[in-house]
Amino acid sequence: MKKLYLSYKSAIDCLKELEAEYPNHIRVEEIGQTWQKRPVLVITLTDNLIEADQRPALFYTGVAHAREWIGLELAVAFARYVTNNLTLDRDLSTLFNSATVYMIPCLNPDGFELTRDHFSKWRKNRRKNKDGSWGVDLNRNFPIGFISQSSPSSSTYSGPEPFSEPETQALRRFVESHPNITIALDYHSHGNVFFPAHDFRHEDSLDTTDLNVLCANMAEEIRKVSGREYGIHQGKPPGSLVGGSAREYYRSLGILSTVVEVGTRNISDYLTNMSEHVREHIPALISALREVPNYGHSQALPRIENFQISQITANSVTLSWDPIPGEQVSYELYRSRRDKNYCLASNRVVRTHGTEFHDEDLQTATDYYYYIRAVSNKSGIKSPYAPRILLKTLPDNHEFFKILYPAPADVGSVSEKLGPHSLKFGINSIFVGVNLQRGVCLGLIGFPLNSMPENARVLEATVSLYPINRVPAQIERYGEWNIGIIDPKEIPRYDDFDAVLDAPILQYVGQPTKAQHLTQGIWRSWKFSNFECQLLEDQIAHKKILLKMIGPTSLPLGRDSQMMMWDVGYGKFGYGLPFRPKFEVLYTLDAKKSRLSPCRTGSVCGREAVPDQIIVGHDSKEISLGYIEFDLGELPEQEHTVLISAHLTISAEKIFATEEARFHVEFVKPLTKIDAVGIGTREIIERIGHDLSSDDLRSGIPCRIKFDSFELKELDKVFQQSGRVACVVRSSTAIPLSGQVRARFLNHPDVFQPELVVSFINKRRRAVGKVRNLQLINEKGRLKLTWNNPKSSAFRGVLVVKNPHRKPLSPYDGQKLYGGRDEYTYDSFGALDIPKYFGVFTYDDVPNFSKAEYIRYKGTVV
Numbered sequence: 001m002k003k004l005y006l007s008y009k010s011a012i013d014c015l016k017e018l019e020a021e022y023p024n025h026i027r028v029e030e031i032g033q034t035w036q037k038r039p040v041l042v043i044t045l046t047d048n049l050i051e052a053d054q055r056p057a058l059f060y061t062g063v064a065h066a067r068e069w070i071g072l073e074l075a076v077a078f079a080r081y082v083t084n085n086l087t088l089d090r091d092l093s094t095l096f097n098s099a100t101v102y103m104i105p106c107l108n109p110d111g112f113e114l115t116r117d118h119f120s121k122w123r124k125n126r127r128k129n130k131d132g133s134w135g136v137d138l139n140r141n142f143p144i145g146f147i148s149q150s151s152p153s154s155s156t157y158s159g160p161e162p163f164s165e166p167e168t169q170a171l172r173r174f175v176e177s178h179p180n181i182t183i184a185l186d187y188h189s190h191g192n193v194f195f196p197a198h199d200f201r202h203e204d205s206l207d208t209t210d211l212n213v214l215c216a217n218m219a220e221e222i223r224k225v226s227g228r229e230y231g232i233h234q235g236k237p238p239g240s241l242v243g244g245s246a247r248e249y250y251r252s253l254g255i256l257s258t259v260v261e262v263g264t265r266n267i268s269d270y271l272t273n274m275s276e277h278v279r280e281h282i283p284a285l286i287s288a289l290r291e292v293p294n295y296g297h298s299q300a301l302p303r304i305e306n307f308q309i310s311q312i313t314a315n316s317v318t319l320s321w322d323p324i325p326g327e328q329v330s331y332e333l334y335r336s337r338r339d340k341n342y343c344l345a346s347n348r349v350v351r352t353h354g355t356e357f358h359d360e361d362l363q364t365a366t367d368y369y370y371y372i373r374a375v376s377n378k379s380g381i382k383s384p385y386a387p388r389i390l391l392k393t394l395p396d397n398h399e400f401f402k403i404l405y406p407a408p409a410d411v412g413s414v415s416e417k418l419g420p421h422s423l424k425f426g427i428n429s430i431f432v433g434v435n436l437q438r439g440v441c442l443g444l445i446g447f448p449l450n451s452m453p454e455n456a457r458v459l460e461a462t463v464s465l466y467p468i469n470r471v472p473a474q475i476e477r478y479g480e481w482n483i484g485i486i487d488p489k490e491i492p493r494y495d496d497f498d499a500v501l502d503a504p505i506l507q508y509v510g511q512p513t514k515a516q517h518l519t520q521g522i523w524r525s526w527k528f529s530n531f532e533c534q535l536l537e538d539q540i541a542h543k544k545i546l547l548k549m550i551g552p553t554s555l556p557l558g559r560d561s562q563m564m565m566w567d568v569g570y571g572k573f574g575y576g577l578p579f580r581p582k583f584e585v586l587y588t589l590d591a592k593k594s595r596l597s598p599c600r601t602g603s604v605c606g607r608e609a610v611p612d613q614i615i616v617g618h619d620s621k622e623i624s625l626g627y628i629e630f631d632l633g634e635l636p637e638q639e640h641t642v643l644i645s646a647h648l649t650i651s652a653e654k655i656f657a658t659e660e661a662r663f664h665v666e667f668v669k670p671l672t673k674i675d676a677v678g679i680g681t682r683e684i685i686e687r688i689g690h691d692l693s694s695d696d697l698r699s700g701i702p703c704r705i706k707f708d709s710f711e712l713k714e715l716d717k718v719f720q721q722s723g724r725v726a727c728v729v730r731s732s733t734a735i736p737l738s739g740q741v742r743a744r745f746l747n748h749p750d751v752f753q754p755e756l757v758v759s760f761i762n763k764r765r766r767a768v769g770k771v772r773n774l775q776l777i778n779e780k781g782r783l784k785l786t787w788n789n790p791k792s793s794a795f796r797g798v799l800v801v802k803n804p805h806r807k808p809l810s811p812y813d814g815q816k817l818y819g820g821r822d823e824y825t826y827d828s829f830g831a832l833d834i835p836k837y838f839g840v841f842t843y844d845d846v847p848n849f850s851k852a853e854y855i856r857y858k859g860t861v862v
Helices: 006-021 070-085 090-096 109-117 166-174 208-226 246-252 271-297 498-501 530-542 676-680 692-696 709-720
Strands: 025-033 041-043 057-062 100-104 181-188 193-196 256-261 306-310 317-320 330-338 347-354 357-358 367-376 387-391 400-404 411-415 430-435 438-449 454-463 467-469 480-486 505-510 526-528 544-550 561-566 583-588 592-596 598-607 610-613 616-617 624-632 641-650 652-657 661-670 686-693 703-706 726-732 740-745 755-762 773-777 782-788 797-803 815-820 826-828 837-845 853-857
Touching: 006 041, 006 070, 006 109, 006 797, 025 166, 025 755, 041 166, 041 652, 057 070, 070 090, 070 100, 070 181, 070 271, 070 755, 090 271, 100 166, 109 271, 166 246, 181 246, 181 271, 193 208, 208 256, 208 271, 256 271, 271 692, 306 387, 317 367, 347 357, 411 430, 411 498, 430 544, 438 454, 438 498, 454 530, 454 598, 505 530, 505 782, 530 544, 583 755, 583 837, 661 709, 686 692, 686 703, 686 709, 686 726, 692 740, 709 726, 726 740, 773 837, 773 853, 782 837, 782 853, 815 826
Parallel strands: 057 100, 057 181, 181 256, 598 616, 616 726
Antiparallel strands: 025 041, 041 100, 193 256, 306 317, 317 357, 330 347, 330 367, 367 387, 400 583, 411 438, 430 438, 430 561, 438 544, 454 526, 454 583, 467 561, 480 505, 480 544, 592 755, 598 610, 598 624, 616 624, 616 740, 624 726, 641 703, 641 755, 652 740, 661 686, 661 726, 773 782, 782 826, 797 815, 797 837, 837 853
């Protein structure tokens, strides 16, 4: 017996005391009895018990599994917190004025008491089974996905039929008699992870975004209290999914539901861990309560439809959506750079009445996630979220971008105890850390660099892995996970544990991941510093970068595991291409320069044209303007050349000024004829750079006048038309036409001439053509897509993306099914009864992506 923890009786006594002290805010009622005649209790928390059942409600359950005590401890602490603060905290009273909380603190009292007095690891209830064994796993006893089992002694025995147990029957009676429940939270331990409900079909459902945001908002409240990060993982292929659980039963009733796995042990250290978990989850529950009215069935706003991408550039995105008819609403748009992230005031980018938003000042070649919902201007009720959008901004003019994946033979782990070949590369997960069975495990990941040019200059690089099992990392705030670059020549065989262990680290990458920051179901990334990017450039010559993953190598007394599993994306244990380790590299190439000499020069002094001389100035009688023209046709061909920068260089031969003068260079449309009429009616595109003083010109040093971003774009337009570019040089003073100013600029081929210096790199400007003949067939229960690739030497491959909600207008907006040069792929895990869009994008080595070729699957057998 643990004295610091609540017994079932002491919990009931505490709740009864609160009921007596706060009779208007808490109600304790019995809704059933267990096999051993203990009461199953529901408590109601509200600011008005008379109206409680008419308001949208949050439903909380704890201790479905007997050994998972957090559910009871948190429920009682939350009830105490609410009743003590409801009349003192205005925000809390506002929440409870529009929502109710129902809590079953302990669904499994019989099993719970057994864990306290006899068997601390007991999981099930205390039914006497026909074979003489005891217990049914209550979280396998619900009807959705129920699996009949032949072994009652199993710790996950689901019972003879759904709802066979008095505990689950009591829960069903209560839930089905309370249609006001909109959100359900099922508290378990352990894992520090949310498991949102799913429908067993491995497709993103319409409520996937709502569930992920609900969990992410709760996770952010936890992080603010303790610094601990929670993962979010909805069931994905090909792992077996839990059947017969309460969360899928709630979802079948139209309730948003998730399991919340707390901590790293079923019964954690009370003073060190359990009390902290209770404190961090109270604000998380309040966060969930805020969302309850938004999903109330009687007053909910409809979900926004047709949320889509209109345009993507290197630094901006335009999004649009359909208005909600007949409602006075505004729209809230949220942006994040992390998947499954929160939607709070801190990342809300706009609140608007319009149906389009142009988001600017974004980073190039960067992932952005967008979320949107409507808000009633009258009631403040918010709609469910439209399915979130994922996109990647384009590389900038001077940038290239690659996502690299390891081959199966280059990704895996080695074990201290299991010996060579035990953890097969490309099949098993990457195990990193230590436990009693495997000993120390180290990960190895090799990314191919053969597609990287040897003269690449790396600007950014990030390694990302998908954690798939947080449960084996059982120790709070103990150990860290690092990734380091090693020399491939140091490891002749990847399955040799000693060789991998002894291979020296050339440089650790980014920041280590602490144990409390491991998050199942959310990508974990290690970002290269500038120095590490330089090391990466050295590895390009080896055609591969080899990374070693290192975790904890020892265990404290009484613990048996500190192991993390990461998806390899291959084999029967991998979740496929969307979850494969990835290496994202943004790079550029050394720029080349072209120095263009003028193809035509001259001046207009008053009404007189002066050929081949550049004379600039003014006096009280006339104005002199200089003219310089360059032929951009001298640059390399346009389709494979991108301008990076440009500047004009000029130098004065003689200068006379009676007062301080300024000289300006105008970027103009070329003149048909250099004369007074032509130069007087010149079409000015923009003034280039900053003005030059007479002192600048007298210095004798050639002056450089740089084209800014807009001017460079205009220059590029001329370049793409193989045209000519012209400049007019003029003077000015503070008082127009006062005094005398005259400057003659050098224009002698043998001495000095004005130059237009253009920096450029070789880079394709446009994508190759689309695929042809895209077709979809059902091949033995799997959807197969086939197509014909374009015939182009610049073609590098295709990306195939699936989206059940809309056409994927970005190659990142959906589930990636395939990337490569083949002309077919399968939607291996997709459901045949769900309509969806498939988009096939071609790409080159920039990558420039083509417009997609689409095909829609209507949800029937083709």
